[in-house]
Amino acid sequence: MSAIRPLVGKQLLAVQNSTARLNVYEGSVRSSKTICSLIDWIRYCRKGPPGTLLMTGRTERTIINNLILPIQEMLGPGRVSINRGNGTVNICGRIVILVGANNEAARTKIQGLTLAGAYVDEAPTLPESYWNMLFSRLSVPGAQMFATGNPESPRHWFKTQWLDRAKFWIRDDGSIIDRRGDFARLQAGDPDRPLDLHRFTFILDDNPNLDPDFVASLKSSYTGVWYLRFVLGKWVVADGAIYESFDEAEHKVPHGNLPQMSRVLALGIDYGTTNPTAGILLGIGADGRLYAIDEWSPPRGTDAELSAALAEWLRDTKHEPEWVFVDPAAASFKLQLYRDDTARVADATNEVLDGIRTVAALFSTRQLLISDRCERLLNEIHGYVWDSKQSEKGIDKPVKLDDHFCDALRYAVVSSQFRWFSHLSTPIPAAKEAA
Structure with missing residues (x-):
């Protein structure tokens, strides 16, 4: 079991404000957004409302590698056990269903479920129909969803239809856009009413635990659109030459x-x-x-x-x-x-x-x-x-x-x-x- 370092700065703010129906941690790679979301998810598994919980990503294997194994490292194998035979994991006594969703047909895997909570890995990479179906399954009172993602095109459905309509947003520079007043004032169905969504945008420099040499190496690995997205956390258009650094x-x-x-x-x-x-x-x-x-x-x-x-x-x-x-x-x-x-x-x-x-x-x-x-x-x-x-x-x-x-x-x-x-x-x- 590994020690969890104290959360600081934007990490702490995100965990303190993950109180919405949907909480999204997005931005740069290795920026600590995943560890923050997992801390929230562990807390939710322990204290969230009773009912079925679900974790999802592109494949069951990526869910286990990206999420379950880090949780197991944090809590120890005695508190986190993987049941590979039936596609579930036990986290602190709660059974959690694991669902891979790498194509449009994946939505049939969750039709009919009634969920008390869900965790989504790499949300922008999942089919939109699956995402919409999953969100509609959160029908237990007090249910919450926690999701992570790296930036993609600024016209991506996940940004235009969800992130841009957040009622609370901690931005890449640490500034805050707070529309919780609009959410309380405007009626459901009003097109100007924000979603019950809290958005936390991380950049690489928000993670103080990375070795400086590793950070420099990571930054040198990206150019063009990849640098803007995966280092600076920007939702930018992929345009022009694909291999910009080729000479x-x-x-x-x-x-x-x-x-x-x-x-x-x-x-x-x-x-x-x-x-x-x-x-x-x-x-x-x-x-x-x-x-x-x-x-x-x-x-x-x-x-x-x-x-x-x-x-x-x-x-x-x-x-x-x-x-x-x-x-x-x-x-x-x-x-x-x-x-x-x-x-x-x-x-x-x-x-x-x-x-x-x-x-x-x-x-x-x-x-x-x-x-x-x-x-x-x-x-x-x-x-x-x-x-x-x-x-x-x-x-x-x-x-x-x-x-x-x-x-x-x-x-x-x-x-x-x-x-x-x-x-x-x-x-x-x-x-x-x-x-």
């Missing part, structure tokens, strides 16, 4: 100057039928940096022809990757690779935004370099931009045009991160950063 003068390496590869980690493949198939070979050099060593760009063909072409290309490159990570949607091609025993094949990790953020952090810290043999990848990176039409809808999404080698790079990097992450000289946030 050919710094990131392109003549193939003959590549260092000795300690390991050839992966080949990431974006499979195409009407579009090109693209592959990027990734290794980790003796200098501890990642390198896009070469690219595979076969002509269009059947699955059998592509499998044969890949086997020939791997022989020619004289590099055998430990794994070949293929677009999860390419079922027929993966089956062909299995049948031909072309390589060790697995589904690529395809969390697009998490993957982009990881690649961007590697470029920002100059720990991912690209061989000049990767001509198509180098050409694509400069045109790899955010879709402005999707941004207007509050959605972060790359333009789906000439992005196949960028996708292949992301597959190779993120799918193999468990093999290279601990070898970096400059730490970067994991692909799924704990809030």
